[in-house]
Amino acid sequence: GQNIDQPTEMTATEGAIVQINCTYQTSGFNGLFWYQQHAGEAPTFLSYNVLDGLEEKGRFSSFLSRSKGYSYLLLKELQMKDSASYLCAHPNSNSGYALNFGKGTSLLVTP
Amino acid sequence: GAVVSQHPSWVICKSGTSVKIECRSLDFQATTMFWYRQFPKQSLMLMATSNEGSKATYEQGVEKDKFLINHASLTLSTLTVTSAHPEDSSFYICSARDYIRGNEKLFFGSGTQLSVL
Secondary structure, rough: OOOEEOOOOOEEEEEOOOEEEEEEOOOOOOOEEEEEEEOOOOOOOEEEEEOOOEEEEEOEEEEEOOOOEEEEEEEEEEEHHHHHEEEEEEHHHOOEEEEOOOOOOEEEEOO | OOEEEEEEEEOHHHOOOOOOEEEEEOOOOOOOEEEEOOOOOOOOOEEEEEEEEOOOOOOOOOOOOEEEEEEEEEOEEEEEOOOOOOOHHHHEEEEOOOOOOOOEEEEEEOOOEEEOO
């Protein structure tokens, strides 16, 4: 299967840390992506994990466990502009490696 | 970095008319482009894979005669919504991967908001 599950909504306070989880099922693993999307705009690339472990990139980090079919995106020092939808995705080998997206997690950062 | 340009950004049309959306890769050649559709507060759903010089591959449930895709060059793919109806109102977005640079990530166009009256 090509299922992706992530929470629908999350709320966090400015300056805090938030972790957005994603579980997935895929018949063949080709990496796990995280994208950020503001309403009415195109998704922008955040991270790509192909090996297990944590990849840190500034305020954003992404973790992958292939054996558990699990990933998370960690956002530190939250800013108001981080309010957006965060999409977990993986390539679909049956569709030319187009990305299959989860439904996205809508994050609201409050003052 | 790789850039994908999509036009128009938004379009309003009458029911029954056709609308063409263009997707261009500006600084790389894209033998494959992907077309997605996104309804409000929902995720991006893959509609079809556009292949340069050959027929597009459509996902299950997407009508190929309604959503015409043409990929005549290595930098341009077009999606034509034929005989549009209000239920076709959605956010359409294209994407492409720069295979030459070996970059796995997809680059997205800015999207087209289609409103059918």
